[in-house]
Amino acid sequence: MQKILVEGGNLLKGKVKISGAKNSAVALLPAAILAESSVTIEGLPEISDVETLSDLLEEIGGKVSKSDQTITIDPSAMTSMPLPNGKVKKLRASYYFMGAMLGRFKQAVIGLPGGCYLGPRPIDQHIKGFEALGAKVTNEQGAIYLRADELRGARIYLDVPSVGATINIMLAAVRAKGKTIIENAAKEPEIIDVATLLTSMGAKIKGAGTDVIRIEGVDHLHGCRHTIIPDRIEAGTYTILAASQGEEVVIDNVIPQHLESLLAKLREMGVEIVEGEEQLTVRPGARLNSVDVKTLVYPGFPTDLQQPFTALLTKANGTGVITDTIYQARFKHIDELRRMNAQVKVEGGASIVTGAVKLEGAKVKASDLRAGAALIIAALMADGVTEITGVEHIDRGYERITEKLLALGANIWREEMSEQEVEQFQNS
Numbered sequence: 111m112q113k114i115l116v117e118g119g120n121l122l123k124g125k126v127k128i129s130g131a132k133n134s135a136v137a138l139l140p141a142a143i144l145a146e147s148s149v150t151i152e153g154l155p156e157i158s159d160v161e162t163l164s165d166l167l168e169e170i171g172g173k174v175s176k177s178d179q180t181i182t183i184d185p186s187a188m189t190s191m192p193l194p195n196g197k198v199k200k201l202r203a204s205y206y207f208m209g210a211m212l213g214r215f216k217q218a219v220i221g222l223p224g225g226c227y228l229g230p231r232p233i234d235q236h237i238k239g240f241e242a243l244g245a246k247v248t249n250e251q252g253a254i255y256l257r258a259d260e261l262r263g264a265r266i267y268l269d270v271p272s273v274g275a276t277i278n279i280m281l282a283a284v285r286a287k288g289k290t291i292i293e294n295a296a297k298e299p300e301i302i303d304v305a306t307l308l309t310s311m312g313a314k315i316k317g318a319g320t321d322v323i324r325i326e327g328v329d330h331l332h333g334c335r336h337t338i339i340p341d342r343i344e345a346g347t348y349t350i351l352a353a354s355q356g357e358e359v360v361i362d363n364v365i366p367q368h369l370e371s372l373l374a375k376l377r378e379m380g381v382e383i384v385e386g387e388e389q390l391t392v393r394p395g396a397r398l399n400s401v402d403v404k405t406l407v408y409p410g411f412p413t414d415l416q417q418p419f420t421a422l423l424t425k426a427n428g429t430g431v432i433t434d435t436i437y438q439a440r441f442k443h444i445d446e447l448r449r450m451n452a453q454v455k456v457e458g459g460a461s462i463v464t465g466a467v468k469l470e471g472a473k474v475k476a477s478d479l480r481a482g483a484a485l486i487i488a489a490l491m492a493d494g495v496t497e498i499t500g501v502e503h504i505d506r507g508y509e510r511i512t513e514k515l516l517a518l519g520a521n522i523w524r525e526e527m528s529e530q531e532v533e534q535f536q537n538s
């Protein structure tokens with residue numbers, strides 16, 4: 111087990127290249143199950159979620175070959191092997207095996223997913239969608255059993271515009287008989303990316319990226335080649351980092367339109383951002399002012415950037431309030447930031463950050479992926495050395511984060527934890 115150490119104070123300068131989007135990758139890989147021949151995905155991020163999903167694809171008989179950021183999946187020998195335990199518990203997106211296996215085999219047994227704990231994360235809308243398509247769904251000892259004699263298109267209204275439910279229903283509906291309409295669908299860019307892959311495989315999908323998606327089921331889906339979109343959350347994290355501790359940082363391989371809500375808030379704070387076609391140049395202004403932020407579904411401010419943004423607000427002048435309307439309990443990073451001298455309190459579904467505080471290095475624990483990003487940002491601003499445990503969460507979603515930051519001039523490194531530290535970590 112590793113820990114990340116950061117000695118704060120260095121100003122960051124240079125260019126950082128953003129990897130492929132985690133939240134696309136984790137759906138594109140299971141989507142390959144639906145094809146009858148090989149699917150090649152280019153530009154995948156080298157993160158542990160991608161490794162775990164590749165292993166799961168192999169467990170059900172897929173042939174997976176990798177070369178750098180390209181993965182080819184030959185799904186022809188896959189079977190509807192039950193996956194009730196094991197690696198499915200390591201990440202959230204294993205739930206996409208439900209939709210993809212249901213679409214291909216009309217049956218699946220998948221353990222309830224893991225992933226970041228952000229408060230309750232139900233999957234009732236996924237199940238409602240599968241049932242509407244004609245599947246019988248039961249929950250037996252922590253695993254979801256899905257079976258359908260035949261999948262039939264249906265009109266499905268999502269009670270909440272869930273990213274996972276929208277994609278999962280698309281995965282099953284592309285192989286249903288007739289037309290499916292998903293209303294109140296989520297509109298995140300990753301949904302468009304998955305629809306683009308499925309369309310290249312021969313699916314008929316209209317409206318991805320709007321709140322009504324129409325799918326006409328087909329009998330066969332073939333292999334294809336697809337290039338993933340850049341990770342807007344990784345790009346947002348480095349943009350926040352550049353605003354907090356940058357001299358001038360260029361964020362490369364980004365779709366600026368995917369980050370408009372964040373960029374608007376940063377400009378309101380006084381950060382200078384120049385938008386290019388695929389780049390952002392970020393220069394912190396002379397004075398950072400606090401702002402309030404409310405997370406919303408896309409194109410609103412993403413919940414996945416609220417924790418990193420909290421770290422930035424500790425530096426700004428004034429008090430900022432961050433309200434998370436998606437995950438009301440996504441505040442586990444706050445206690446850790448407080449160990450670093452941050453003046454933050456949580457009230458109801460909001461964190462209230464008193465800014466212009468000098469952070470101090472401390473021993474802290476990343477409870478989840480974006481909490482980890484928040485702690486790294488705080489550590490880069492802090493006096494002294496910060497030790498961050500829980501690195502396995504960070505490695506689920508940030509490709510080579512220590513190397514990328516080192517190249518920007520940060521003083522950051524990894525160390526193996528001693529047996530005693532591992533024991534303390536596991537008991538904490």
Ligand SMILES: CC(=O)N[C@H]1[C@@H](OP(=O)(O)OP(=O)(O)OC[C@H]2O[C@@H](n3ccc(=O)[nH]c3=O)[C@H](O)[C@@H]2O)O[C@H](CO)[C@@H](O)[C@@H]1O
Nearest residue numbers: 133202203230231232233234235236270272273274275436
């Ligand atoms: C792998 C992946 O893409 N993860 C992202 C995805 O997670 P995930 O797909 O799990 O998130 P959802 O969009 O489904 O969740 C949004 C909201 O809907 C609620 N809900 C969701 C499903 C359901 O069946 N019932 C229900 O009530 C959730 O509790 C939450 O309050 O979108 C989240 C919201 O942008 C991001 O934080 C995650 O990074």
Ligand SMILES: C=C(OP(=O)(O)O)C(=O)O
Nearest residue numbers: 202203225226414479480
């Ligand atoms: C919450 C996240 O991931 P997951 O849904 O995979 O747990 C995230 O990417 O911030």
